[in-house]
Amino acid sequence: xxxxxxxxxxxxxxxxxxxxxxxxxxxxxxxxxxxxxxxxxxxxxxxxxxxxxxxxxxxxxxxxxxxxxxxxxxxxxxxxxxxxxxxxxxxxxxxxxxxxxxxxxxxxxxxxxxxxxxxxxxxxxxxxxxxxxxxxxxxxxxxxxxxxxxxxxxxxxxxxxxxxxxxxxxxxxxxxxxxxxxxxxxxxxxxxxxxxxxxxxxxxxxxxxxxxxxxxxxxxxxxxxxxxxxxxxxxxxxxxxxxxxxxxxxxxxxxxxxxxxxxxxxxxxxxxxxxxxxxxxxxxxxxxxxxxxxxxxxxxxxxxxxxxxxxxxxxxxxxxxxxxxxxxxxxxxxxxxxxxxxxxxxxxxxxxxxxxxxxxxxxxxxxxxxxxxxxxxxxxxxxxxxxxxxxxxxxxxxxxxxxxxxxxxxxxxxxxxxxxxxxxxxxxxxxxxxxxxxxxxxxxxxxxxxxxxxxxxxxxxxxxxxxxxxxxxxxxxxxxxxxxxxxxxxxxxxxxxxxxxxxxxxxxxxxxxxxxxxxxxxxxxxxxxxxx
Numbered sequence: 001x002x003x004x005x006x007x008x009x010x011x012x013x014x015x016x017x018x019x020x021x022x023x024x025x026x027x028x029x030x031x032x033x034x035x036x037x038x039x040x041x042x043x044x045x046x047x048x049x050x051x052x053x054x055x056x057x058x059x060x061x062x063x064x065x066x067x068x069x070x071x072x073x074x075x076x077x078x079x080x081x082x083x084x085x086x087x088x089x090x091x092x093x094x095x096x097x098x099x100x101x102x103x104x105x106x107x108x109x110x111x112x113x114x115x116x117x118x119x120x121x122x123x124x125x126x127x128x129x130x131x132x133x134x135x136x137x138x139x140x141x142x143x144x145x146x147x148x149x150x151x152x153x154x155x156x157x158x159x160x161x162x163x164x165x166x167x168x169x170x171x172x173x174x175x176x177x178x179x180x181x182x183x184x185x186x187x188x189x190x191x192x193x194x195x196x197x198x199x200x201x202x203x204x205x206x207x208x209x210x211x212x213x214x215x216x217x218x219x220x221x222x223x224x225x226x227x228x229x230x231x232x233x234x235x236x237x238x239x240x241x242x243x244x245x246x247x248x249x250x251x252x253x254x255x256x257x258x259x260x261x262x263x264x265x266x267x268x269x270x271x272x273x274x275x276x277x278x279x280x281x282x283x284x285x286x287x288x289x290x291x292x293x294x295x296x297x298x299x300x301x302x303x304x305x306x307x308x309x310x311x312x313x314x315x316x317x318x319x320x321x322x323x324x325x326x327x328x329x330x331x332x333x334x335x336x337x338x339x340x341x342x343x344x345x346x347x348x349x350x351x352x353x354x355x356x357x358x359x360x361x362x363x364x365x366x367x368x369x370x371x372x373x374x375x376x377x378x379x380x381x382x383x384x385x386x387x388x389x390x391x392x393x394x395x396x397x398x399x400x401x402x403x404x405x406x407x408x409x410x411x412x413x414x415x416x417x418x419x420x421x422x423x424x425x426x427x428x429x430x431x432x433x434x435x436x437x438x439x440x441x442x443x444x445x446x447x448x449x450x451x452x453x454x455x456x457x458x459x460x461x462x463x464x465x466x467x468x469x470x471x472x473x474x475x476x477x478x479x480x481x482x483x484x485x486x487x488x489x490x491x492x493x494x495x496x497x498x499x500x501x502x503x504x505x506x507x508x509x510x511x512x513x514x515x516x517x518x519x520x521x522x523x524x525x526x527x528x529x530x531x532x
Contacts, residue, residue, distance in 0.1 A: 043290035044476055045223075047282060048149070048234030049275065050089065051242050052442045053299030054080065057272065065273055068280040069444075072294060077492050078444035079456040082464040083298035085390045086338055086403050087437045089239070090123055092297035092465055093150045093165075098130035099469030099484035103396035105130035107151060109338060110167065111331040112398070118348050120331055122167050125152050129395060131509040133469050134158050134230060136478065142229040145222050148190065148215050149234050150297075156514075161226070163218065165234060166190045188214060190236050195432040196244035201264055204244060208237040208271065216278045223285040229476060235278075241271050242300045246435030250302045252409070255431035291447030291475050297465065299438035301408055303429045307371060307380045308415030309336045311422040318367055324360050326417070327351055333414035338400035339364065346397075361386060361401045368404060373426055380426070382407050392485075411436060441465075449475065449497040458491040474503050483508035 061070040072078060084095040086108065094107040102108045106129040111120050128151065134144035138159035146152060146162040153164035155176035164174040168189050175181040188211060196204055212235055219233045247253040248264040279294070286292055312318060313325035327342040341360050342351030352360055368384045383405040391399045404412055411429055416422055443463070446452070457463065466486040473480055474488050480503055488503050 042229060042477055043287060044230050044472060045282075045286050045290050045292045046230070046232040046472070047279065047292070047294045048093075048232070049238055049279075049294065049296050049442070050150075050234055050236045051239035051298060051300045051437070052296035053301075053438065053440055054442050055440070056242075056268075056300060057442070060269060060272065065269070066276040068276045068283065069294075072444040072446070073454075075452060076444040076446040077450050077452050077455055078442075079454050079463065080299075081295055081441040081443040082462045083437070083439050083441055084465050085385060085405075086400075087298040087405075087439055089150045089236075089297055090167075093234070094128055094130075094132075096295075096297065096465040096468045097132040097134075097149070098128070099133075099466055099486040100130045101391055101393065101466060101485050102399055103391035103393035104485065106395035106398060108399045109331055113331070116348065122169075123151070124167070124169060125154055125156070125164070126514045127151075129511050129513065131512045132156070133472060134160065134232075135512065136473065136481070136509065137230055137476070140478070142476070142478075143227060144230040144232070145226055145228045147219055147222070147233040148236065149232055150236070154514075160228065160230075161222075163187070165236070166192055184218075193240055194243055197432055201245075201267075205241070205267060205271075208241050209274070212237045212275065212278060216281065219282055220285055223282065230472075233282075235275065237271070238275060239300075241268055242435045243433055244435070246300075246302050247431060250304075250434070253302060253304055253431075253434060254428035255434065289448070291445065291450065293443065293445045293468075293472070295443040295468075296441035299440040299442075300435055301438045303411050303434050303436045304409040305373065305426050306411050306413045306429045307368075307406070308413055308423075308425055308427065309339065309368075310415035310417050312371055312415070312425045313364070313367065314422040315425065320363060320367060324363065327360060328364060330414050336412040336414045337404045337406065339402040339404070341401045357401075365402055368402070371425070373410075375426075378407060380407055380410050381405065405439065408438075445492060447475070449494055449501075450492055451494045455491045458487075458489045463489060463491075477501075479504040479506035481506050481509045 057066060057069060060066050061073065064070070084092045084102065088109060090107050090110055091102045094105050095101065098105045107123055107127050109123065111122055112127070113120050134146060135156060135158065137144055141159060144158055144160035146160065148163060148165040150165040152162060153166070153168050153174050155162040155164045155174065157176060161180060162176040163180070163184070168174055171189065172181060174189065175184070190211060193204055193207055215233065215235060223231065245264060245267045247255050248261045249268060250256060283292065309328065310325060313320040313328065329340050329342065330336040330338060341357050341364070342349070343357045344351045344353050351357065365384045365386060368381050371380050372378060373380055381404050385403045385405070387396060387399055387401050390403060406412060455463070458467070467489050468486065470480045470484050470486045471489045471492065480488065482505055490498060
């Protein structure tokens with residue numbers, strides 16, 4: 001079979017409604033099924049639902065609105081999956097596919113500064129310095145199908161096929177093999193619609209729905225026609241609609257409008273109902289012998305109020321000098337949850353010597369940890385983490401000096417650097433963006449080797465994204481490389497299976513390094529910040 005021949009078709013998929021539910025529960029859970037290869041043993045299917053959280057979904061599951069997700073809870077190992085720090089899609093998905101923290105894979109954000117310059121550019125897949133799971137599998141001749149995984153553009157040259165996820169440097173060059181792009185025909189890249197102005201509601205909904213439908217059709221085509229060992233797809237429309245439409249289901253939002261909310265308050269719910277139906281179609285196309293993991297890279301919650309960092313630091317009673325405040329910066333003024341202190345030898349124009357820089361970091365951290373909302377007395381920051389608390393490895397110094405986890409409903413922005421009265425410290429967040437990430441994502445996993453039931457912890461520790469790669473390699477029957485930060489999640493595995501199949505280890509992986517071409521470097525300098 002020509003491995004890419006199925007991609008040129010535009011097949012229709014007739015399943016829907018009660019027939020879909022019957023197909024899913026009757027085939028996917030009881031033993032019948034179909035798949036891309038004659039021998040589907042050892043297959044692993046990963047379905048990413050970017051931004052999913054049980055906090056939002058559970059009431060709808062309990063009401064019977066999401067029967068496929070409800071069925072997974074009844075039949076799978078499932079629970080909360082903690083995100084990376086920071087809990088942005090680039091470091092989160094990169095952590096999931098490499099099994100190491102950002103200090104080792106080198107992706108901390110959507111952006112980075114070009115060394116020795118003040119120019120800020122977007123990260124790409126070539127920023128990654130740790131080997132992803134599909135490269136490990138390719139080295140032993142195993143085939144992967146990758147669809148819309150964030151931070152995979154430009155794609156790796158792998159054993160298999162890839163349609164890369166955001167961010168995209170260009171409108172081309174996003175597939176492997178390259179000729180796949182032409183075979184796709186009309187393919188709509190994820191352009192990351194992160195903000196919504198009044199009047200854009202219907203047009204954005206159409207974009208989100210179109211993207212989900214297109215990726216579902218390709219995923220079904222691949223599952224039914226392409227041989228694979230690893231299949232991994234990510235649906236990102238969930239994240240986008242929750243970023244923009246959350247205010248319509250949040251009466252505590254400072255921008256909640258009952259009249260407009262009446263029209264759009266069910267938009268996220270309705271999108272999830274269709275996403276649940278799409279999930280059922282994918283699961284019905286998977287062989288019963290395959291192991292299936294459904295997961296999100298982070299959770300979600302409301303954005304209500306902003307802490308303006310510079311306004312806070314310039315308050316007369318902050319204890320922070322003007323020079324110290326001036327040395328604090330973020331990659332994006334609209335997202336200051338990751339802060340840097342200008343440091344001599346790293347930042348253009350000098351800055352603090354290393355030891356003094358550490359003192360400034362501690363002072364800023366203490367100030368942020370103590371700030372309260374004067375309206376309620378609530379602490380605004382759940383955690384303020386210094387670099388060495390969360391990052392380790394050769395690229396840890398690239399990361400932010402401070403990473404802030406805001407309290408529920410809060411966010412951090414840079415604020416005003418103007419002299420004089422800095423103005424209010426806490427203000428309503430702009431209404432164009434009303435939802436943001438939280439640490440608590442989701443997972444549900446089923447397979448012959450999986451022990452079902454709710455599991456939020458493993459050996460007393462939280463289950464996190466960094467644990468995925470070693471666990472997935474084990475489930476694929478591959479040895480686990482030394483040097484990963486994650487661990488095998490033994491609570492997921494049936495004890496009898498674990499005893500019969502003890503995990504094997506192998507040597508550490510080489511660093512992943514792909515040099516950028518001159519065109520790629522030139523394009524990076526021309527890319528705007530895309531956020532999210």
